[in-house]
Amino acid sequence: xxxxxxxxxxxxxxxxxxxxxxxxxxxxxxxxxxxxxxxxxxxxxxxxxxxxxxxxxxxxxxxxxxxxxxxxxxxxxxxxxxxxxxxxxxxxxxxxxxxxxxxxxxxxxxxxxxxxxxxxxxxxxxxxxxxxxxxxxxxxxxxxxxxxxxxxxxxxxxxxxxxxxxxxxxxxxxxxxxxxxxxxxxxxxxxxxxxxxxxxxxxxxxxxxxxxxxxxxxxxxxxxxxxxxxxxxxxxxxxxxxxxxxxxxxxxxxxxxxxxxxxxxxxxxxxxxxxxxxxxxxxxxxxxxxxxxxxxxxxxxxxxxxxxxxxxxxxxxxxxxxxxxxxxxxxxxxxxxxxxxxxxxxxxxxxxxxxxxxxxxxxxxxxxxxxxxxxxxxxxxxxxxxxxxxxxxxxxxxxxxxxxxxxxxxxxxxxxxxxxxxxxxxxxxxxxxxxxxxxxxxxxxxxxxxxxxxxxxxxxxxxxxxxxxxxxxxxxxxxxxxxxxxxxxxxxxxxxxxxxxxxxxxxxxxxxxxxxxxxxxxxxxxxxxxxxxxxxxxxxxxxxxxxxxxxxxxxxxxxxxxxxxxxxxxxxxxxxxxxxxxxxxxxxxxxxxxxxxxxxxxxxxxxxxxxxxxxxxxxxxxxxxxxxxxxxxxxxxxxxxxxxxxxxxxxxxxx
Numbered sequence: 001x002x003x004x005x006x007x008x009x010x011x012x013x014x015x016x017x018x019x020x021x022x023x024x025x026x027x028x029x030x031x032x033x034x035x036x037x038x039x040x041x042x043x044x045x046x047x048x049x050x051x052x053x054x055x056x057x058x059x060x061x062x063x064x065x066x067x068x069x070x071x072x073x074x075x076x077x078x079x080x081x082x083x084x085x086x087x088x089x090x091x092x093x094x095x096x097x098x099x100x101x102x103x104x105x106x107x108x109x110x111x112x113x114x115x116x117x118x119x120x121x122x123x124x125x126x127x128x129x130x131x132x133x134x135x136x137x138x139x140x141x142x143x144x145x146x147x148x149x150x151x152x153x154x155x156x157x158x159x160x161x162x163x164x165x166x167x168x169x170x171x172x173x174x175x176x177x178x179x180x181x182x183x184x185x186x187x188x189x190x191x192x193x194x195x196x197x198x199x200x201x202x203x204x205x206x207x208x209x210x211x212x213x214x215x216x217x218x219x220x221x222x223x224x225x226x227x228x229x230x231x232x233x234x235x236x237x238x239x240x241x242x243x244x245x246x247x248x249x250x251x252x253x254x255x256x257x258x259x260x261x262x263x264x265x266x267x268x269x270x271x272x273x274x275x276x277x278x279x280x281x282x283x284x285x286x287x288x289x290x291x292x293x294x295x296x297x298x299x300x301x302x303x304x305x306x307x308x309x310x311x312x313x314x315x316x317x318x319x320x321x322x323x324x325x326x327x328x329x330x331x332x333x334x335x336x337x338x339x340x341x342x343x344x345x346x347x348x349x350x351x352x353x354x355x356x357x358x359x360x361x362x363x364x365x366x367x368x369x370x371x372x373x374x375x376x377x378x379x380x381x382x383x384x385x386x387x388x389x390x391x392x393x394x395x396x397x398x399x400x401x402x403x404x405x406x407x408x409x410x411x412x413x414x415x416x417x418x419x420x421x422x423x424x425x426x427x428x429x430x431x432x433x434x435x436x437x438x439x440x441x442x443x444x445x446x447x448x449x450x451x452x453x454x455x456x457x458x459x460x461x462x463x464x465x466x467x468x469x470x471x472x473x474x475x476x477x478x479x480x481x482x483x484x485x486x487x488x489x490x491x492x493x494x495x496x497x498x499x500x501x502x503x504x505x506x507x508x509x510x511x512x513x514x515x516x517x518x519x520x521x522x523x524x525x526x527x528x529x530x531x532x533x534x535x536x537x538x539x540x541x542x543x544x545x546x547x548x549x550x551x552x553x554x555x556x557x558x559x560x561x562x563x564x565x566x567x568x569x570x571x572x573x574x575x576x577x578x579x580x581x582x583x584x585x586x587x588x589x590x591x592x593x594x595x596x597x598x599x600x601x602x603x604x605x606x607x608x609x610x611x612x613x614x615x616x617x618x619x620x621x622x623x624x625x626x627x628x629x630x631x632x633x634x635x636x637x638x639x640x641x642x643x644x645x646x647x648x649x650x651x652x653x654x655x
Contacts, residue, residue, distance in 0.1 A: 028487020
């Protein structure tokens with residue numbers, strides 16, 4: 001009799017894997033370095049006596065076996081039919097296409113899929129993003145912020161709103177002489193913050209916090225990975241929350257208080273093992289105090305950098321004031337929440353099957369219900385020969401996303417939303433490269449055909465797995481670190497230039513620096529951080545026609561709208577860069593595109609005065625000179641694990 005306990009794990013054969021050990025990976029210009037410093041896990045996690053870290057063939061095996069093992073567990077648990085021969089055939093194609101970087105899981109998946117942490121503790125680590133509404137703040141209190149902190153600490157980016165503003169009056173906590181020894185765990189940190197906030201929200205009891213059980217700074221964290229930050233970030237968070245609320249006793253909680261609380265939590269998480277936190281605040285269009293809160297430079301540099309701030313825009317509103325704000329600093333972002341609730345792909349007209357959408361994830365490609373999570377998957381159309389080739393990859397990417405919906409998190413209310421919606425986010429990167437390779441009209445037609453194919457796949461596999469069809473399935477995410485693996489441009493965005501320097505920051509303790517120096521890469525001390533080095537990588541973009549400085553604001557908006565029409569039934573994440581002469585047209589652009597998009601943000605394109613900027617355009621001659629001095633690195637032998645990836649990321653690469 002087959003049982004969950006005695007089924008054998010899904011495995012690809014050593015015979016199948018062996019040839020890939022010597023096969024060249026089609027890395028982008030900085031793909032291998034990016035992989036080793038971000039996604040490569042220590043081998044002793046899987047074999048106690050092993051040394052070093054994963055090579056790409058090993059990471060691909062961990063991911064694909066983890067993916068199909070998750071399917072197998074689900075099928076056996078429900079007593080359904082499992083065809084191992086068919087699964088092996090599909091898994092081999094999944095491996096081959098992942099190895100050749102035609103698709104990738106999100107960075108979260110490359111880092112966490114197939115690990116004991118996911119299989120034994122919580123699958124939350126596989127999800128990119130979440131949304132949490134504060135509308136129930138008056139009854140749920142500190143739990144909502146504890147939930148957000150918990151999510152951030154397992155690397156999930158969180159969007160949130162300010163709906164709870166004015167819903168409760170801040171109170172004096174009931175401090176006691178009892179002592180709470182904070183457990184040396186994620187749960188221990190989160191519970192302490194929950195307790196402290198409930199003190200201010202409900203007048204609850206707050207004991208004395210004892211931090212002595214928290215491991216010292218630098219200790220290795222088993223399971224999720226990384227190293228301990230020590231107790232200082234948590235102590236500072238407790239102190240900052242007390243400073244925030246102690247002078248406001250008797251006042252209603254404000255939208256600014258809500259955002260400050262989340263930003264302070266994010267600051268703590270950044271200082272801890274996760275290194276970065278991603279957050280999006282969504283306020284009301286007429287809440288001027290909220291919309292101007294980043295004007296306070298002291299608080300901006302202290303913690304208000306911790307979220308991208310946006311607002312719920314209403315079709316037909318006057319954009320004059322908001323457009324002027326966007327001209328200055330790129331915020332606020334615009335979210336047409338009603339468009340998200342009433343539409344999937346815009347080609348399909350109005351749909352009312354997703355009316356419980358409450359907000360978006362931090363990069364605004366996923367519309368989500370309150371407490372809902374989502375998994376993104378990346379595909380690269382320009383890395384394919386034709387539509388048939390791309391559809392074969394899309395099937396694998398769909399299967400990965402759908403498989404993640406089979407897993408549960410440690411939050412019951414989240415599981416209830418996700419088991420019902422089964423929402424996934426099949427994304428594309430290198431879109432501009434695909435335009436240049438195949439033609440723009442051909443790519444839009446491909447998107448339309450590919451979307452229909454995904455719908456067919458979802459019908460077939462949902463029936464086999466005996467689960468609901470996915471409420472939404474396609475997106476365009478901005479991408480980031482994961483698109484560096486094969487050298488694709490991020491999402492629908494234009495590249496910086498045909499030739500440019502890409503600068504990436506490394507800890508001076510990184511074992512990779514010596515190897516990079518030996519290979520001839522230029523390395524400098526970071527002028528902004530004493531313990532950081534900056535490495536320069538020369539990059540040449542294939543299929544290049546124009547870069548950011550040549551792409552007009554209106555062209556970028558139209559690409560986003562076309563992808564919202566033909567491909568994305570979730571949302572298109574787009575940051576439209578504009579030149580000074582285009583700034584006055586933002587208001588008109590919003591009026592013209594408010595019925596064709598679900599979200600948009602703007603950012604002025606200008607030559608930065610920032611020293612050691614992430615991107616620097618260069619000439620072909622400079623590129624060739626830099627490249628001639630470099631010996632390509634084929635393999636790193638090191639014991640330093642990757643940092644992991646925590647959510648959908650932007651261009652700030654810090655190791």
